[in-house]
Amino acid sequence: MVEEVYEEIYSLVRQIPEGMVSTYKRVAEALGDPIAARGVAEALSINPRPIDVPCHRVVHEDLRIGGFRFGVEEKKSLLGKEGVSAENGAVRAEIFDDFKSGMVLKRMQAQQMEMSGNVDLSDGDFDLIGGFDVSYRDRFAKGALCVMNRRLEVIELRTGYALSSMPYIPTYLGFRELPLFEKLSEGLEGVLYFIDGNGIMHPRLCGSACMMGLSADSPAIGIAKSRLLGTVEGEAVFYEDRQIGWKRGNTFISPGNRVTLQTSLDLAEGLLGHGAGPLRMAHRLARINRQP
């Protein structure tokens, strides 16, 4: 499913006929969620088949011409050859919107909702803590996992490479990073994972920390710089009369799996007091040597 995203974006754009245009948002809607408009643009910016996939036919929602890897003048020229003019900042063309689509993001949403039902918000056992992070260059991803004991002494460092299967799309981050997490966490037991991202503080109560905690069948806590769901009341974050996480300074904390709200706060505070321990280490490790 995840691995279909880039290809589905390209397959949708390929359907736009010569002489017509579509918009980033409409392609995103055909993918299954308009929030992906920017992700569509990101995918097109690394379009591997520029002739076959006519990404010059995709423009802004208000018909401004938008960006182009080979320069906006080239985009304008390609459209001109197809009879589409671009005057005072807007293209003049019929908008194609009759996409045939597999709605991959809709299916991914359904999977998140199903997984959210499996999240366990009671305390589970662990004797190690891990921090996981990923860095990117184009489609190229490097993941890092740092495992420490309770005294924050490093026990093990693991890194790995992968080709990312989808662009970054808000609220679907877990799908993008799960493959590397599964690869790096293989064979580990008794680890509580800190994840760069949210846990249940997510529109479908299934952020990346939930997906990874469920995948490893382990405790996991989400640490994020912003909030995807809920309202802040003092130091707590609520959604529909239920607490879903915490705000401590400029950091949002939410359980991912097998931890209570209280434990996720206590452990995260301990960690943030130590410069974020394994998460900082994983972050550093993921960023260096991004080429294998």
Added chain:
DNA sequence: GCGACAG
């Protein structure tokens, strides 16, 4: 026009 926007 500027900030949001998990990363």
Added chain:
DNA sequence: ATCTTGTCGC
């Protein structure tokens, strides 16, 4: 997160 092909709301 990267190094810039978005959209919306204020």
